[in-house]
Amino acid sequence: MPRPPEDFAELYGTRFAGIAVQLYAYLGDHAEAQDLTQEAFCRALERWPAVSGYTDPAAWVRHVAWNLATSRLRRLQHAVRFLQRQRVPDPVQGPSPDRVVLVESLAKLPAAQRRALVLRHLAQLTTAEIAEQEGVAEGTVRSWLSRGRSALAAELDREVWHA
Secondary structure, three states, X not given: OOOOOHHHHHHHHHHHHHHHHHHHXXXXXXXXXXXXXXXHHHHHHXXXXXXXXXXXXXXXXXXXXXXXXXXXXXXXXXXXXXXXXXXXXXXXXXXXXXXXXHHHHHHOOOHHHHHHHHHHHOOOOOHHHHHXXXXXXXHHHHXXXXXXXXXXXXXXXXXXXXX
């Protein structure tokens, strides 16, 4: 990479710190201020034949650095507003101890009885709807429900007395 012209190197050496301090005061972030000041000087170097002809090349660099800082702040503010609009989901509560016992007790029932109880009491289907879904007679569903309730009651009773 070719060396920068001496007048650019002098401008960089004498003005970098002052511009970086200004941006630091504006942004509140020292590293960000230095990065943006560096970027402004890089842009000046790319256009050095034109920039060096200006009455005050440092003013051009300072102007570019401030524009970069203002753009950065706008992007950060936009990101903060976006994040503030995002709804934080409510924390999900774990299952209650009673629910845990019920689910464990249901799991111990035969599958047909468990399905019948869940469809009847959670899905609130009628015995006719359950019979149609399961492809059995309504009497079979009533039998599953009766046996399932008895077995579930006995299992829950055991859980209560053994807890």
